Amino acid sequence: MGNYGIIGWPLEKTYSPIIQNYLFNMNNLDSKYQPFKIENLTTESVDTLIADLNGFNITIPHKEKILNLDIDFTIDEHVQKIGSTNTVKRTDDKIELFNTDFEGFTLFLKKIGYDLNKKNILILGSGGSSKAIKYALSTHKTKTHVVSRNQTDETISYVNAKELAPEIDLVINTTPVGMSHLSSESLDLDANQFTNLELFLNIGYGYKNSFFEKFISEFESYDGIGMLICQAVLSFNIWTNLNLQVLDIYDELYKLLESQND
Known part of the structure; x- marks a missing residue:
């Protein structure tokens, strides 16, 4: 079973779990995705997450801060150029940072x-x-x-x-x-x-x-729902090694979220 999530603060409203759990179910993957409210990001808090999760997203205010932690990350070339990350993937031998926002x-x-x-x-x-x-x-x-x-x-x-x-x-x-x-x-x-x-x-x-x-x-x-959908599918592909086509599934995911954007 795969465990995934999103970290941020205050993280009072996030549609990421709805999108990711829908994608896991749609692709018959035994995985779950949940939010983690973290106000102060430290090496210790991220180490704990990495031990428990296969991957996670990062949102405000930690996209840049995580790069300054004393952790041996493998950093994607885009993250290096941008200076921020929103997607973390853990495998047996490394912890990789990606950016799907751009x-x-x-x-x-x-x-x-x-x-x-x-x-x-x-x-x-x-x-x-x-x-x-x-x-x-x-x-x-x-x-x-x-x-x-x-x-x-x-x-x-x-x-x-x-x-x-x-x-x-x-x-x-x-x-x-x-x-x-x-x-x-x-x-x-x-x-x-x-x-x-x-x-x-x-x-x-x-x-x-x-x-x-x-x-x-x-x-x-x-608003940001459209960009969220696009970057979320890209993160999903990174974690699962699948190749869902973002624009092919976009309308389906938008309808899923549309009624919840109050």
Whole structure:
């Protein structure tokens, strides 16, 4: 029997167990997947998980932190380039780290038929998911700006973002704003300034946040369920060595989750 899971904090709402357990059942695999709420990620806590699980996903806020632990990981080339991971696989002789976020993002855009060519893109947030999306965008002819409250050489400020707003085609929110513990939070942006915006993506799901309502009501928008489905199937394939085609099974999984996204 295989044991799998997802780690994160606060991890109050996750659809990953629904997707993965459905895929295990669909493929007649005697495995289960469950959430593990871990606030402080340590070498000891991950060692315990690795001993008990065959694999697990990683979500906010641990996608980058796990790379700094004193554990002998085998790190996939994409993880090395991105600087974050969302998928761990344990075999008899090694513990491997992968990132399915970047490909999941690309597959989702393919599913909705959005052409990235020559787009001007604003990513809100600079954490692990942001890094994966920026990496995915680097293979396309785009102009990408990452905005963060903690400005670095690779990010811009919210003041700069407001100046760029009329030129932006696509906004992608990767911040935790809107999660239950940040439901009343906002970002220093005004949706009215995005006069040429084509698409708004919020990689979270099930969020109820007044700040994003203007983006959602005024522009074509999607929450993170689509990207979640895509990256989840890719993680499943890594653990099981199967080759499920993401876009072939996408609609079936979306219908599974659709009624639960309140």
